[in-house]
Amino acid sequence: MSYIKKPKIIRDNDPRNKLGMTFDDYEGVMSTLCAGCGHDSITGAIIQTVFDLNIEPHRMIKLSGIGCSSKTPAYFASQSHGFNSVHGRMPSVATGANAANSELLSIGVSGDGDTLSIGMGQFSHAIRRNLNMLYIIENNGVYGLTKGQFSASADIGSTAKKGAANLQTPIDPCSVAITLGATFVARSFSGDKDQLIPLLKAGLMHRGFAMIDVISPCVTFNDHEGSTKSYMSTRETKRQAVYTDYIAPFSEIEVQYEEGSSLEVDLHEGGKVLLRKTDDSFSPLDRSQSINGIQEASDKGEILTGLLYINESQPDFTEVENTIDGALNSVSYDDLCPGSKALNKLLDNYK
């Protein structure tokens, strides 16, 4: 047996969401990642997110590429269809799946290796299309399954386990995504669920391409002194640009913020994103401020986290394509086939 099903224990007093489902109902098979892997915390945060959002598991699909991160869709939402594709090419599968049925929610899980090297092209073009999906990059700066090579997100000077320093410029997925026109860009840390879960919720409910770069330390190959993606280093250098809350449709806003420091963004599905600024010079509603903010933080050796950019007004892929509102895979064949009369008429053009 090469995979382990988690024993399902349901207790009477387990909390249930509005669908009557327990937290366990949103779990998957047992993770085979290393103990302490940041990715497992992200999996936990995803489970909490879809539980809280009362998502019917079969109305959601989960997709991934190849790598440690891409294994994780097996570890949550076992009642959702999953698609573990080929290296770097999950965005194309998500695009086709979205074209076939745009009514399903899509969660894509990728890594820095999967997205920022072979996957760079497809990642960029999913952004161009404003594909309606939540795209999570579990970013640890290192290739895990092949044992410790630097990835394209490794910072200059960050050292490998055996001491060699990376000399190549890192690719920052957030800066790239904002520049390419992504409509929701956030950064978080696997060790900070309080920050991560509201971002996941808002990202999943955002209409269009929502990218969350989650620093997710690799305990085996990149959690040592000298690594800029270790737990220790990330905790020390991360700085929250804005505090983000997701407010579900028809719910009361319970938090009170000082006037002038907070912003609300209405989401298409009816919910809201509530933002509290930490710095007057940075607003996630302004693209150039976002890019500057990320760069300035990086220059100071900080990792800027939180919701870095949001634009809810861009049409998504199916809207641009003018595809029908419902699921394309449910259109009846009678509506798809022009029939013999139409064919005969068409043939006249070729006479």
Place this chain on the structure above:
Amino acid sequence: MTKVSHNNFTVKFANVNGTGSSSANGMFMKSIFRMGIPVVGKNYFPSNIQGLPTWYEVRVSDKGYLAPSGSVDIMVAMNAQTYDEDLAAVEPGGYLIYDSSWPREELMIRDDITVLGVPLANMCNEKFDSARARTLMKNTSYVGVLAALLEMDTKVIEQLLLDTFGDKKHLIDANKTALDMGFNYAKENFKCPLPYRAKPINKTDGYIMIDGNATAALGCLFAGATVGSWYPITPSTSLMDAFSSYCSFYRKDKKTGKNNYSIIQAEDELAAVGMALGAGWNGARSFTPTSGPGISLMSEFIGFGYYSEIPTVIFDVQRTGPSTGMPTRTQQGDISLCAYASHGDTRHVCLYPANPEEAFYLSVEAFDLAEKLQTPVFVLSDLDIGMNDWMIKDLEWDDKFKPDRGKVLSSEELEEMENYYRYLDVDGDGVPYRTIPGTNPKGSYFTRGSGHNRFGGYTEDASEYQDVVDRLLVKWETAKTLVPKPAVSFSKNNDIGIISIGSCDDAIREARDIMKKQGQKMNYLRVKAFPFTKEVQKFLDAHKTIFVIEQNRDGQLEKLLISETKVDAKKIKSIRLYNGIPIFPKDVVEKIQSDLKAGKAA
């Protein structure tokens, strides 16, 4: 040449690309077709937008032979660059028409043909004002010249102008003027008609003229395909162009006007096939058209689709390889590639249409097969089929047709099941049951290209792994019973057989007629699908000598037959014609006969 030939000759147009010649050449061919005379056009064009040589060859054949004849009776030499070779290409006794606005007597060194000079440029410069009209109308004028020389029905041409340009009166007038100009010049200056004549008959009723990319696109439309992803590549591009244009007319939602389809221009072929698989997995009928280089790029995903069992249809409109090769020339060079595309043990269902008619029907069938077998299915067309206009029988559609979506479980069926497992062979035919995302939480499963067991779980267990790949072989056996059977022409009196594939068909049909007249009869089988069905084995067993004819250097069909059937390889004589031009019947005859002679001599 004194003997009059009715409806049996070849006209070749030598042009410069980008000068608008293709519309005039098409108009010439279509007029012949409308006169009831079987005709076919072959376009030999460069991989270029403007300024390079391009040829269009129109074969008029009262017998309805559709392969190029391989000889030119009348050359319309409009390109100074290629004048020498065009002059040399004319059959003795033939004719060459050229633009005599410029003297070129020193080049006319053939006295076995008749050279007819028409001052096309001068006439058009006088008559038309704009530079573009002067260029374009030269083309229409030579059609007028041909109309007079071949005694064509000018009313048919005029009607065609009306049908083509509709309410654009200035275009109709200009073309009519140019047509008359050429016609009158020929009448006044040459002895009309020539011994070659187009005489109206009644052999094109019930036929259309269309290219195979358009018919393949129609197949997608009628099969109910909703998601098409692609990356532009010659010669497959016009397949998606055609699908897009049909969809914009036939696939609008009646209430909202929105699209009942999604056409996605991908960033590359890696993504195009990923999208097709994503859509196929999510319950849409999906396809991607490409050519050889695209298949190379798609190969990793194709293996994924095979192993994780996702239906989609891949059109490979083959062109000349290897590498970029000659993108605007035809070949059957991807037979091996598509049969086994991807790493590891992979084998794929491939369909091989012979002409645009079959491209339609096999395209429809490909979607059914992909879903019945839950696997990517290839349709291997080629540039000749895809981009040339062929005369084919009117396409027919049975309104009772319902697409066979294969084994897909509904929400109700899932509710009644205790457990659902994606890769369990319940029926013993190697085809498991599939569920569409969004249907029912009980139908969820995890699709992966990594090792999986029959329950859909990840595995690295030796026997669990082998169990699934062995079951895929059972499915392969099932495929043999579902794919289209070959086209066979058989008489037990003949001990020589020909096996061929795709667009070789018309050249072989004609070659067999030629050899039959000479007393050499041969049986013929054309494979329509891989895996090979039992009829192929039977045909191989029934002959002492089998000529395998194909358009590639390495005998890819021959090798596929040797490795995938129990044929004695010594019986097979391989004939390979692969210069990028559609094959000529006379070359087929010549190759077979020289081989038979060599055999006798030995």
